[in-house]
Amino acid sequence: MPQIIDGKAVSAAIKEELKIKVEELKKQGISICLAVIQVGNDPASSVYVGNKKKACAYIGIDSLAYELPEETTQEELLRLVGELNEKEEVSGILVQLPLPAHIDEDAVIRAIDPKKDVDGFHPQSVGALCIGQHGFVSCTPAGIIQLLKRSGIEIAGKECVVVGRSNIVGKPMALLLLRENGTVTVAHSKTKDLKEVTRRADILVVAVGKPKMITREYVKDGAVVIDVGIHRNENNKLCGDVDFDSVAPVCSAITPVPGGVGPMTIAMLMHNCVEAGILR
Ligand code: NDP
Numbered sequence: 001m002p003q004i005i006d007g008k009a010v011s012a013a014i015k016e017e018l019k020i021k022v023e024e025l026k027k028q029g030i031s032i033c034l035a036v037i038q039v040g041n042d043p044a045s046s047v048y049v050g051n052k053k054k055a056c057a058y059i060g061i062d063s064l065a066y067e068l069p070e071e072t073t074q075e076e077l078l079r080l081v082g083e084l085n086e087k088e089e090v091s092g093i094l095v096q097l098p099l100p101a102h103i104d105e106d107a108v109i110r111a112i113d114p115k116k117d118v119d120g121f122h123p124q125s126v127g128a129l130c131i132g133q134h135g136f137v138s139c140t141p142a143g144i145i146q147l148l149k150r151s152g153i154e155i156a157g158k159e160c161v162v163v164g165r166s167n168i169v170g171k172p173m174a175l176l177l178l179r180e181n182g183t184v185t186v187a188h189s190k191t192k193d194l195k196e197v198t199r200r201a202d203i204l205v206v207a208v209g210k211p212k213m214i215t216r217e218y219v220k221d222g223a224v225v226i227d228v229g230i231h232r233n234e235n236n237k238l239c240g241d242v243d244f245d246s247v248a249p250v251c252s253a254i255t256p257v258p259g260g261v262g263p264m265t266i267a268m269l270m271h272n273c274v275e276a277g278i279l280r
Contacts (some may be wrong), residue, residue: 002149003253005226010150011143011263015059018270022060025277032277033062034092034118035084039077039103040070040232045096052094055266061273064090074103078111085113091277092118094269116280118272129175136272141173143264144205144226145180153224153253156181159200163187163214163241165205169228173205194218212243216250224253228261 032057038049049065056063062225066080077095084090093116099105109117114124120136128135148155160182164170175184187197198204198218206214207228218226229241240257248254256260 002074002248002251003129005147005253005255005260007143007147007255007260007263010147011267013150014146014264015055015270018267018274019059021274025274026060030277031062031089032060032091032273033089034062034094034273035064035066035068035075035087035095036091036094037068037080037084038096039068039072040100041067042098045098049096050248051266052269055270056273059270059274061270061277070100072100072103074107075104077108081108081111084265085111085116088280090116091280092116092273094119107239108214116276118269118276120172120272126167126172129172129179132179133267136275137176137268138168138172139265139268139272140169140228140261141176142271143268144228144261145176145228146262146268147226147255147264148203151253153203155203156184159185160203160205161185161187161198161201162205162207163194164205164209164228166207169207172232173207177203177205206241208241210241211222212241214242215246216243219247221250223250225251225255226261227255227257230262 036049036052038045053063084093092110095108109121112120112122117125117136120138123133129137155177160177162170162174165186165188176185177184184195187194191197195218200219201223203224205226209229211231225242225247227240227242231239233239238258
């Protein structure tokens with residue numbers, strides 16, 4: 001059987017480390033505060049925002065919640081972001097996505113002060129990652145690097161294939177694996193012969209958003225498989241982009257869904273908040 005990479009345990013360990021760090025910072029007079037803005041009341045977003053607030057409370061990070069109505073205008077939202085940028089006590093700003101269709105998400109992300117961009121979505125943060133400078137890194141791919149390292153999986157020199165090239169997962173994932181000295185290939189919907197590409201991978205990261213698309217024919221024997229996808233199947237059970245039952249017997253390590261990559265995203269958000277508090 002492969003090693004089952006336990007995202008819940010790694011995420012809990014990171015949160016414990018952060019809790020201790022936040023206590024130490026408090027003793028030095030440094031407090032950390034995350035401002036979370038939600039526009040409208042999309043039920044999934046409300047769950048994510050609730051989980052983020054809970055994680056803040058657990059670690060000792062203050063949180064400010066701004067729950068704005070669906071009809072909030074772009075100007076009103078930009079004004080609030082501008083005010084939070086100026087507020088000394090606010091160390092991080094998170095605007096829960098997706099935003100209602102009448103608001104330009106890119107404009108809102110660009111308005112966040114990069115020093116408070118704890119989601120790592122600002123073009124300056126992405127550019128810094130690209131050229132190897134300091135900046136906040138998108139939480140899900142940053143969490144995957146932590147999962148690999150803390151599970152004793154070497155990245156340097158490995159053939160790494162990332163399936164998916166979104167701005168929040170695939171692209172930053174590829175840059176992070178490159179930073180860790182992996183040899184990186186990015187596959188996407190226009191890739192010819194995807195199976196041939198994925199079968200080269202020692203480390204295969206899948207972020208395609210298609211339930212159970214990756215079956216054993218896509219995976220080299222002994223590969224490490226990281227499943228970013230999260231879906232509900234017809235029985236309301238969670239599943240990933242990887243067909244776990246088919247792939248697990250051939251790989252050396254695999255993340256389950258749930259309990260793999262998912263819990264890491266919030267842990268890394270908390271990590272970024274603490275960094276933002278120290279930087280301020
Ligand atoms: P996007 O839909 O933004 O991107 C999907 C990517 O997969 C695109 O680059 C697309 O290629 C590529 N793709 C789609 N179909 C194929 C195919 N048949 N063959 C090869 N490539 C394909 O998704 P995200 O990156 O935002 O998310 C991916 C998954 O991860 C989703 O299930 C999402 O719910 C989950 N997720 C989980 C998180 C967590 O915390 N666990 C956080 C974020 C996302 P192209 O660019 O050519 O269209």
